[in-house]
Amino acid sequence: MTTLEKDTDTGTKVRGETEQQARRLKLPLAPALERRRLQCYLALIVMDIAGFVASFLLVDYLYLGTVSPENSEQMWIGMIPLYLTAAIALKAYSIPALTSRASAQRAAVAALLAAFTLTLFIAFFTKSSAQFSRFSTAAGVGVTALSLLWIRAAVQGAIRFRVGPTAQNVLVFDDGGVPARVPHAWHIDTKQHRLIPDRDDPHMLDRPGMFMANMDRVLVSCPPERRMDWAMIFKGSNISGEIIDAEVTRLGVLGARRGHGFGALVVSTGPLGLRGRAAKRAMDIAIAGSALLFLAPLLGVVALLIRMEDRGPVFFMQQRQGRNNRLFWIYKFRSMRVEKLDATGSRSASKDDDRITRIGRFIRRTSIDELPQLLNVLRGDMARWSQSGPHSAGETAGAARADLHRCLRCGPC
Template sequence: MPMSDKGLSAPDQASLLRVPRPALLPSLAEALGERPSADEAFPVDKAALRLRIALLMLTMDVLFLSASYGVLALVRRPGRLVFSDTHMVALVSLFLLIAINTKVYGFEAISNFSTSLRRGWGALSLALFIMASAVMLFVPHGISAIAGLALLAPCGMIGLFVVRRFTAWRARALMPDGPTNKLVVCDGVDRAAKPGEFVVCVREAGIQPSMDDPLMLDRIGRLARRADRIVVCCPPERREAWITALRGTGVDVELILPELCALQPLGLQHFDGATTIMVTRGHLSPRDRMVKRALDLGVAIVLLPVLLLATLVIAVLIKLDDGGPVFFVQKRVGQGNRLFNLYKFRTMRVGQLDRDGAQSTRRDDERVTPIGRILRSSSLDELPQFFNVLNGDMSLVGPRPHALGSLAGEALFWEVDQRYWHRHAAKPGLTGLAQVRGFRGSTAASSDLTNRLQADLEYVANWSLRHDVRIILATFSVLVHRNAY
């Protein structure tokens, strides 16, 4: 049965931390029946708004260029237009290709009118130059097309100016406090919030950078939801703890520093007149997230009819087997270290379900039902996670999500290597690089986790769409695996 989503108070979470570790897992099992409160810092997703403005700008650019061509169509020579439909389609396609590659619709262009106009005019000028050169070289008697381009240039420039004035006004209306959400974490430092900032005083909020408390990391992950930038103000002795706790949020994280120190910075930045160093970057850019989400939805929707039919058949088999519930729902750690409900077909006997995941399934495990053994060996028990993909909690490809109580030998996963939390910068996946390399099954020793963690961190650091497609294709060869039991 699914667990309740009722909030867990900060004092109750703190009491969990005072329990000795051997008793921690049973306490977590009880606590996770009540989901931590959703501490949302930003009600507006500005990344989504910026994407909408970029798409609006792109659409209006195309419409204005097309309208300019419509005006030119009224200027005729006897029996023919000065500029053909083919020429116009080629010009618009060339402009869009150049514009996208020169970041005409990127973040800087969306947030700054002059940058947007300069890049837009530059892309159109280059497209017109390339088009005119091609016409002169390859089109016989193309003087009328050249004349059309000459007339189109000022019309297009005026159109781009109007579009950017309108989108700049629209951006200010939708985001009056600025184009980004900035989460400022103040630990031992007082700071008043400025427009676009959400300031969290950790003492008043009752949060700490504890790497041994999944519930606390869940609260931090919820605060970081929709944040474009996290800036940390803290004493020197607390910097490393906050860096470690925030790496898994999947958001750009910076430290305000009065001096530079050896924290493996990615680059220097500036925030409110202070020098900061970049200590981690978000997993994917907004464009890459959109591409990855499109792949997820495209594949999941195409497979949905087959998935529904398979779900119906497997549900009947499970009911005939022992009459128990069809689905097994378990809390797993997802993107940004946020907890979510993962769905699987139930493969264990009702009275022996392991909701904490503390005991890995063994070969010939007596807890597994006869039909469950078939489902697990063929990986069909994972099919309901396509609904997690449709819901946005998971992706087709990413680090596999684990239960909080999962053990590598006698240690919890994050006790073996605290880099474990960093893998959650990416959305968890149905399959991943670790799985196609054969790292699956029980984690009887710490090395079993280390191999998977290294593969997951490699995936997070080197994501590409082509890499995702390769992993999806490679997954078919490991659906039936000697370690799948």
């Protein structure tokens, strides 16, 4: 039986040993990665600074015909500390940035834009903006952005070689609980290695500790009666320990709370605060309102064609589930004959449905019939104000765009 294995992305076993060989395992299972991660962060910082300097000097050379630090040094010298501060805040130097090139590139560019904005703000209030060339500054920031993107792409292979695909050492103890496979993790069968979570036996406490050495994250899958023992072992091991529970996935648990003598699993949260709701509503109005203004000529033409075809109503309304699970009336351009409208949705539309009008066939094929749902977005019928949704300004904007996207993908009436 294979007792020790390390999973790849596809779950393939890349290392396995028999029971007899496993008892002679060389522990710890993996080298510590904390120092290696720190080395990667420092290397990225140095390369980012070099990218800043090289980018601005390159722009100076191409624009002015000379490489002179005096031309733009005030700009990049002022921006670099701001960039590093923003990069740390935006987690440009973090485990996700080491494991995902896209995440690293997004964080680096976002930090650059934040630093550039703060630099302009400071230059404006110190009345020093006249000292900088607008073209050189804009071009320097643009070239710096490209260099940051290139750096993150170029070093991804070296980072993966240095700290592995996850930049973490993960260990999973299989103690007879729910089967769990974690990619790129060490999986240990506790029965084969005689790992018993006995808190009264110092030797039995020491044995799991040898396996957990240099691990960044340890999970255990065990029956409910042994969860307390494993929990106490994790608490005394100064390690990130987790107990696998199938109910967490089934219930969609968001977190846990303790208080008043009991614990609770958080499966839903209340609405956003006043500021979050205001920001979300502003984004709804801005996006949907702008779309309506931009599409007004098209909407007018479609409404006129529908009216001219059979003199019936322009809009079709149907009840849907909305915010707080309440029903609301959704708006669509009418695509079916008035006498054959199906407001209850008891019959789905088919490709050659005889109920569909000539203009209706076109607007359904092009999804133009869904555009009046922008009115529902403006009214707030389709809004998501839960705290499990947007938190930051970027996430709020993303949720507003998702509302718009959802309104254009509504099912057939």
